[in-house]
Amino acid sequence: MFEITVDTSLPKTVFYKELESQLEGLLYDERDLICNAAQLAAFIMQSVPDLNWSGFYFAREDELILGPYVGKVACTRIPFSKGVCGAAARTQAVQRVDDVHGFSGHIACDGDTASELVIPIVVEGRLVGVLDLDSPIKNRFSIEDQQGIERFIHAFIKATDFSWSMGV
Numbered sequence: 082m083f084e085i086t087v088d089t090s091l092p093k094t095v096f097y098k099e100l101e102s103q104l105e106g107l108l109y110d111e112r113d114l115i116c117n118a119a120q121l122a123a124f125i126m127q128s129v130p131d132l133n134w135s136g137f138y139f140a141r142e143d144e145l146i147l148g149p150y151v152g153k154v155a156c157t158r159i160p161f162s163k164g165v166c167g168a169a170a171r172t173q174a175v176q177r178v179d180d181v182h183g184f185s186g187h188i189a190c191d192g193d194t195a196s197e198l199v200i201p202i203v204v205e206g207r208l209v210g211v212l213d214l215d216s217p218i219k220n221r222f223s224i225e226d227q228q229g230i231e232r233f234i235h236a237f238i239k240a241t242d243f244s245w246s247m248g249v
């Protein structure tokens with residue numbers, strides 16, 4: 082069994098760096114996209130406090146389709162024109178939303194969500210999808226949280242073979 086050691090008393094940059102090493106161990110010797118996405122969604126939910134949803138949406142032409150996640154059941158498809166996830170996919174820019182009720186067009190899969198962090202996943206210049214994190218707490222995601230999760234995504238990209246997903 083893979084044990085994750087979490088010390089939330091650490092400064093955030095150290096906290097995420099420590100978790101990044103553990104994530105690299107978890108993903109070691111597996112390169113399958115679906116498997117590694119499932120592991121990353123669960124790893125984040127298990128190690129990063131104050132979240133109520135952690136998961137992926139993968140890009141399919143002009144919309145996003147639900148991938149592996151942990152949390153309440155969610156909407157299956159999101160056009161690039163809608164929601165926080167669509168904004169991240171459309172702009173390929175991180176969406177760090179302190180209060181989702183102030184985000185025009187926010188899609189509320191979970192009524193408990195108060196803030197959201199959505200990070201686009203771009204591999205070799207192509208949008209693969211987005212990683213979506215929801216929190217029941219307003220202003221939950223600082224720039225240090227964003228940079229820490231971006232480290233996780235870099236480790237995920239390094240550990241994963243995207244060849245099959247690039248063709249669809």
Ligand code: SME
Pocket residue numbers: 134155156159163164165166167186187188189190191194197213215
């Ligand atoms: N809130 C997202 C939709 C995905 S659910 O949160 C899992 C959005 O506005 O795009």
